[in-house]
Amino acid sequence: DAKTTQPNSMESNEEEPVHLPCNHSTISGTDYIHWYRQLPSQGPEYVIHGLTSNVNNRMASLAIAEDRKSSTLILHRATLRDAAVYYCILSGGAQKLVFGQGTRLTINP
Amino acid sequence: EAGVAQSPRYKIIEKRQSVAFWCNPISGHATLYWYQQILGQGPKLLIQFQNNGVVDDSQLPKDRFSAERLKGVDSTLKIQPAKLEDSAVYLCASSPGGGHTQYFGPGTRLTVL
Numbered sequence: 001d002a003k004t005t006q007p008n009s010m011e012s013n014e015e016e017p018v019h020l021p022c023n024h025s026t027i028s029g030t031d032y033i034h035w036y037r038q039l040p041s042q043g044p045e046y047v048i049h050g051l052t053s054n055v056n057n058r059m060a061s062l063a064i065a066e067d068r069k070s071s072t073l074i075l076h077r078a079t080l081r082d083a084a085v086y087y088c089i090l091s092g093g094a095q096k097l098v099f100g101q102g103t104r105l106t107i108n109p
Numbered sequence: 110e111a112g113v114a115q116s117p118r119y120k121i122i123e124k125r126q127s128v129a130f131w132c133n134p135i136s137g138h139a140t141l142y143w144y145q146q147i148l149g150q151g152p153k154l155l156i157q158f159q160n161n162g163v164v165d166d167s168q169l170p171k172d173r174f175s176a177e178r179l180k181g182v183d184s185t186l187k188i189q190p191a192k193l194e195d196s197a198v199y200l201c202a203s204s205p206g207g208g209h210t211q212y213f214g215p216g217t218r219l220t221v222l
Contacts, residue, residue, distance in 0.1 A: 042215060043213030044211075045213065046210045046211065097211060098154070099144075099152045099153070102151055
């Protein structure tokens with residue numbers, strides 16, 4: 001399974017944008033980039049996924065580098081409820097998710 | 110739409126005892142997953158079912174863990190006998206199949222004393 005690298009932790013302020021980086025230099029052509037988040041005492045929650053093009057949904061935006069070796073999850077206006085561990089995961093055709101340590105995001109009021 | 114249901118939410122047992130967890134996936138979801146999440150780590154896949162057949166159980170400790178999915182719907186995960194290192198949150202997830210989005214339940218927190 002292709003590996004991702006994320007910072008252990010990040011901190012931001014409420015109502016400001018947050019950019020969460022992810023490096024995946026060994027990504028293969030068929031790997032999708034997924035982001036999940038896990039709020040305290042809950043199961044992980046799907047955020048967004050993409051293959052090559054940037055993606056937007058109601059929760060976030062995903063910016064994918066042209067060479068696909070890195071990506072950035074963008075929360076446009078962070079709220080206290082966005083405080084969570086964010087996981088960047090590569091997944092091929094096996095429908096299998098391999099979670100790393102993720103980035104613990106703290107939002108300051 | 111109802112989410113993935115799991116029970117119990119919490120369980121405390123002593124080592125060498127047995128324990129079972131139950132999962133009811135989202136209606137119509139063909140694929141079901143069991144994950145183990147140890148404190149401070151990301152979830153680790155234990156077993157993946159497609160309908161009632163096993164797709165991947167490569168990380169399931171088969172000497173003590175077993176899982177089944179009868180009739181391709183509900184699933185149970187059993188540990189017998191439990192060890193101290195089995196203390197973790199056990200997460201169940203389901204997906205419609207064909208795509209990659211997984212929907213997770215709230216998990217069962219197991220403490221082995």
